[in-house]
Amino acid sequence: MSSCPPPSSGPCAQNAKIPVTAVNVFHLRATLKLCKGRRDTLSPVSQTHPTSTRSRKLNSNIHSLERNRCSSVAGVWGQLRERVDKGARLCLDLLRYPFVVLSGPCVYWIWGKRALLFSANTKATSVDEIRAKMALALRQGLTKLPTTTLNAHPESTLQLGGARNGGNLKEIRRRIKSVGSIQKITKTMKMIASSRLREAQNRMESSRPFSRTSQDVTAPAPEGGKTIILPICTDKGLCGGLNSSVVKTVKTLSNDDNSSIVVFGDKGNAQLARGYGNRIHFSAGGASKRALNWHTAAVIADRVLEKDYDKITVVFNQFVSALANETVSKNLAGPAPLAESTEALTEYEFEEEDRLTHVRDLLEFQLSSLLYQASTENSAAELGSRMSAMDNATKNAGEMIKKLNITYNRARQAAITTELTEIISGAAAVEG
Amino acid sequence: MSWRPGAAHKGWCGVSQTSPLYIMLAGRILRTTFGRTPVQFNSRIAPLRRGYADAAPQLKLTFAAPHQVFVNNQAVQLVQVPGVGGEFGIVADHIPTIAELAPGVVTVTTDKEQKWFISGGFAFVRQNSEVSVNVVEAFPLDQLSAEAAKDGLKQASDSLARATTEEEKAKAQIEVEVYTALVGALGA
Numbered sequence: 001m002s003s004c005p006p007p008s009s010g011p012c013a014q015n016a017k018i019p020v021t022a023v024n025v026f027h028l029r030a031t032l033k034l035c036k037g038r039r040d041t042l043s044p045v046s047q048t049h050p051t052s053t054r055s056r057k058l059n060s061n062i063h064s065l066e067r068n069r070c071s072s073v074a075g076v077w078g079q080l081r082e083r084v085d086k087g088a089r090l091c092l093d094l095l096r097y098p099f100v101v102l103s104g105p106c107v108y109w110i111w112g113k114r115a116l117l118f119s120a121n122t123k124a125t126s127v128d129e130i131r132a133k134m135a136l137a138l139r140q141g142l143t144k145l146p147t148t149t150l151n152a153h154p155e156s157t158l159q160l161g162g163a164r165n166g167g168n169l170k171e172i173r174r175r176i177k178s179v180g181s182i183q184k185i186t187k188t189m190k191m192i193a194s195s196r197l198r199e200a201q202n203r204m205e206s207s208r209p210f211s212r213t214s215q216d217v218t219a220p221a222p223e224g225g226k227t228i229i230l231p232i233c234t235d236k237g238l239c240g241g242l243n244s245s246v247v248k249t250v251k252t253l254s255n256d257d258n259s260s261i262v263v264f265g266d267k268g269n270a271q272l273a274r275g276y277g278n279r280i281h282f283s284a285g286g287a288s289k290r291a292l293n294w295h296t297a298a299v300i301a302d303r304v305l306e307k308d309y310d311k312i313t314v315v316f317n318q319f320v321s322a323l324a325n326e327t328v329s330k331n332l333a334g335p336a337p338l339a340e341s342t343e344a345l346t347e348y349e350f351e352e353e354d355r356l357t358h359v360r361d362l363l364e365f366q367l368s369s370l371l372y373q374a375s376t377e378n379s380a381a382e383l384g385s386r387m388s389a390m391d392n393a394t395k396n397a398g399e400m401i402k403k404l405n406i407t408y409n410r411a412r413q414a415a416i417t418t419e420l421t422e423i424i425s426g427a428a429a430v431e432g
Numbered sequence: 433m434s435w436r437p438g439a440a441h442k443g444w445c446g447v448s449q450t451s452p453l454y455i456m457l458a459g460r461i462l463r464t465t466f467g468r469t470p471v472q473f474n475s476r477i478a479p480l481r482r483g484y485a486d487a488a489p490q491l492k493l494t495f496a497a498p499h500q501v502f503v504n505n506q507a508v509q510l511v512q513v514p515g516v517g518g519e520f521g522i523v524a525d526h527i528p529t530i531a532e533l534a535p536g537v538v539t540v541t542t543d544k545e546q547k548w549f550i551s552g553g554f555a556f557v558r559q560n561s562e563v564s565v566n567v568v569e570a571f572p573l574d575q576l577s578a579e580a581a582k583d584g585l586k587q588a589s590d591s592l593a594r595a596t597t598e599e600e601k602a603k604a605q606i607e608v609e610v611y612t613a614l615v616g617a618l619g620a
Contacts, residue, residue, distance in 0.1 A: 209504055210496035213564030217530060217556055294498045294568055348528045348556075358532060365554055369566070372498050 172408040176401055183397035190390035197383040204319055204376040211373035215366055219338045221331035225310030227259040232316035232378045233268025235285050239386040242317050243267045245327045249315050254279060262304055292375035301367040310334040316374035317381035323388055325381035332367060335360050491524040494564040503540060510541040511563055513555045522563050529557040535613040537573060538565060547573040549617055578618040585611035
């Protein structure tokens, strides 16, 4: 028995006190096929020693049971109980039957879809010892065990081919299934993102001339002073490193205590709340379902400008192409620097007299347009980024499924090989 | 329409008449009242061509709303915009100017004349004869209905008379101004 695999825990250990158990367990179809095909070669004993009448009768009973898979375990026990007094002999007869499987320290007798576990947790090393133990187990167990309890031991459920492979196979199958359903989701998300991207891109492109011409009249942003930082993030994740790059930029910009932050998008808010929560002036979300319109942008700009500031920095992802985007920060100088700036505005004449009021209005207009532009750019970048992220995810899931399939097939083959080895060694045990 | 409370510093009725909120409101009225009305009024006589054809052909105009571009960096002869301080025309080599725009008509003259009604915005005239007219909402004038504008003006005047709170007054006031401008533009 040196070729037997190491002792497996599980049913054997748990059933140490119940030497004989039968359970409706598993599909032995593959094993049965193998065994039936090789029956003669696997049971050389029956050739050298002609089978006794009794054992032949038993065998025929077993075969009838195989044919009629629905027959109750109780019936089998009834057949067996008649021969209990001949336990040792029966054991040998049973061992002659090719479906006896020696798996580690456990000995199983198997017919149809059912299995008997003999001598759980046997530490027998020689074939004789196993025989003796089996005979003992049969004699004791068959008389003691009431037929009704035969099916009542779920923990003694057998996984033929060893508990190690059967469980593993099931687990791999489950994983393949779950990766497959994740792949379906990522594929759908990619398709949705790509269909929405076109619309977002159109919006972005039609907003670009407006934003470009609205924002180019500005003073150079002053160094230091009070800064309001407006990171534009997304409300939903699964869009690559879009939000983290914005947050990273914000963290480098907001080193001094003079800055306050107004966050757009729930994801950015969640990231900045950790560590920068005291600087967050307010945050706005819910712009992902419908992109920011001018109305919302104007209301938000109005609220942002309530605060005293020298500089506003808007950080967002600029859409470059469906596969690439660039995190940019755009500055707007505050009303005081803009009004005082000789370079920026002296070349311009104001139609109206009240210069500072109009500078404020201009700033509000500029901030609204900047927010609008940042939002449209960011939503296009989000969809593009999500598209490529989900494309990658789908590809990765496909690769993972491929690998899992290979693992699954390998495990399946290993299980079959193990079963075969066990059957052969069982037969060899009888022979020896 | 959300209205931010506590904006009293903004001037009359809480909103500066030239602030983006005001412009936005005006744009909303324009959009909701006329944006989808079928063309009912198209009987205006084409006005006389103005004689600026030989002034300087290199005036470049960009006329855009946030969601739409009407004229993109195109050479035009004359742009007339409704400034807050009065309507004015821009030709090439105009002095660099920043002007706020009131609700009114923007007229763009190339070899033909196109008119839009705008809700307000900003006009930037740059040194290199580039003009950008940035508005919140704009509709071609011939898509607007004079009857609907008159009805709107009547309703707006009624609601201004009935308004009790500052907020209602401000809204009604803006409506009246936009409708007055609109009726004026369409009734010409």
